[in-house]
Amino acid sequence: MSTLTAKPTPNVVLHGLGVFLRARETSILLALLLVIAVTTIKNPNFLFSSDGFRDLLLTPSILILVAVGQAIVIVTRSVDLSVGSTLGLTAYLTGRLFLDIPGIPIILVVLAGIVFGALLGVVNGALVAFAKVPALVITLGTLYAYRGLNVLWAGSDRINASDMPKNFLALGTTEYFSIPLLTIIALIVLIAAGWYMRNTRGGREFYAIGSEPAAAELYGLKVTKRILVAFVACGALTGLAGVLYAARYGTINSQAGSGLELDAVAAAVIGGVAIFGGSGTVWGAAIGAVLLLTINRALPILGVQDFWQRAVVGALIIGAIVLDRLLALRQTRKLLESRDDSNE
């Protein structure tokens, strides 16, 4: 023991470095840096102009919020396909509140969006946790149901920037030290969620439930409650994303956010969140979201045709899954072989 405590600093640093290099998130971060570097060489404005730098941070901010929520749900071995529709409803609610209650405080609208999103999450979570129907089916249903509600409510109306207060729209453009406010919000949420998932009982139980539901039952974990919490968290984060969507884009119709669920699931999968639950981090999902949207912006600059841009995203998703599978197989094999050796 004394040799260990004598000079702990280099060990800790080396250990930390080793963990960093082995982490699944590192590979995706390197891929992101590579994309940025290559595109910047082709067109320096991509990173070095003030607009380029801002877009790099601003574009993925809303998706990061949704991807973090999605990652929490996927870690518990579920999935939430209704996030696009949830975002649409909360964005429309945001506009409606400003229209119908003139002078309503902005903070109240933000809270209303979060609470409404959470409520939509409660519906998903309750159906999945209590009715024991697979989340894929339930949230596919609510994807259509929530969008239907949105169409019923909004009709062909459109809420325009002129309908909302300037202070609110400023949320989408404000910068501090040339970092957009939306990015700062996304980062705060990410750090908080990342900390919770890694360091608290609740967070670890999400992983446990996703890793082996039968064991979670035997351990006496409150599986139903946890699954419900995961969906509520995802709904609330998507609700916040909906409010920020309204602030950033200024125009909201009944189709806001449609298709976002696929981006969110893709971001989580690319970022190393196992689709069958139990492993991956919200950090990975967030980096996945940045990579997904940054590639979308980089490909036209690199001269890749429109058609191929989607194919590249597809290849990225499949590549990420194949990589995870290979790593898992190698790990299993290594563990089994070490067991064989110890039995010789």
Place this chain on the structure above:
Amino acid sequence: MSISPGITGPAALELRDVAKSFGAVVALKSASLTVQMNSIHALVGENGAGKSTLVKIIAGLYQRDAGDFLLRGESVNFKSTADSKASGIAVIYQEPTLFPDLSVTENIFMGRQPTNRFGRIDRKAMRAEVEDLFDRLAVRIDPDRPAEGLSIADQQIIEIAKAISLDARVLIMDEPTAALSGVEVDRLFAVARSLRDEGRALVFISHRFDEVFALCDMITVMRDGEYISTDSIESTTVAEIVHRMVGRDVTELFPKTIVPIGDVVLDVAGMTMPGQFHDINFTVRSGEIVGLAGLVGAGRSEVARAIFGIDGYERGSVTVDGQRVPPRNPVGAMGLGLALVPEDRRKQGLVVDSTVGRNTTMSIQRSLIKLGLLTSAAENAAARTWASRLEVKTNALDTVVGTLSGGNQQKVVLAKWLATNPRVLIIDEPTRGIDVGTKAEVHRLLSELAGQGLAILMISSELPEVLGMADRVLVMREGRITAEITRADATSETVMYAATHASETHS
């Protein structure tokens, strides 16, 4: 050291006349069990005697329908596993259920990690306690490695470490040694004795009488969901216990007929798959029943699956009648006359929601199709022959398979494969979950099939079945064949010895 229980106050655990039914099926009629502190109590009985149901009631997984359940003299009613755990009961299952993605440390502490006042998990404290626990148990397991890939013995040690860190007063071990090697069993027993001497009560469920008599202080026998007897271990004998467990004469169970043995049909040479099995060599001749014995997890089912082509193997070869069986190709294997009756009938052998007729003809469906259509009439006609030959007890071939008894389901699976006219039949646990009467019938069938020249490889965990049915016994341990024993030399001792000891020490 002899212990005199029953004098030192209330029992650690007491169940009286507990009953439990699932629908029409009665699992427990009146089960009783009294376990004193400071003792290791054996619970024995045949498969299906209700031991597992009783354990699940103690663990809080099931709720009893009737009877009393007392803990240290106080009546308890567990609604969940969490209740049972909170009352100081820990159950260690034969194959523990852990979280494969999480570390060993997290597996031990899940749901009750030490936290600081901000709710942050104190990883250092957790890790230190795990090291203490492992030191105490004298085991070497890396606390940071994931639980995935741990041997069953190590998984059980993790469960025990968990129980100790919970300070469980009652530990129930459900067939913990079934998958362990000799050294691992010794380690487990040393741990069990030290836990007893700390004042805990242990319940030990096992089929191995040498272990029961070496380890336990008291023994309770169950049969058909009922309490039979409780004795102190010194005042009873193995013969007495076996007689009470079975309640009938054991030797009548296996009507083995000796038939002429022909040429080699199945030849497995040097088959190896790292992590699962190594250098598997054996042959099965026409008319011969070869028993493949070994502990749970020894790799027997894996070998069967690889021969049939469900899973792959890296080296070696399989031939039937001199023809190479293609690896990873079950259809090819079937074409060469291989048939596999899997261990888990309901999951792998049958479509339980479908009819007897359809299940029976599933493997020969192709030949019954006329003009691209498959009619029930054609299916039932083909199925009738086999169903009657195997005496499947069912009112009509339209009966849904899921409603049949275990024995009749097994016959449907057999019928399905026999309809393909196989040369080699691989059958995994032929009588698991089948009542005693039907067992003998399944055995008679196997004998008859061998008499017709079929080569049979029978995997079984039930020693009497292996000893009674097999012409030759192969024993596997940790993925290797450690012994080949002729029918004349095969006894429970020789087979168990090979199953639990490394081959170097076996002559």
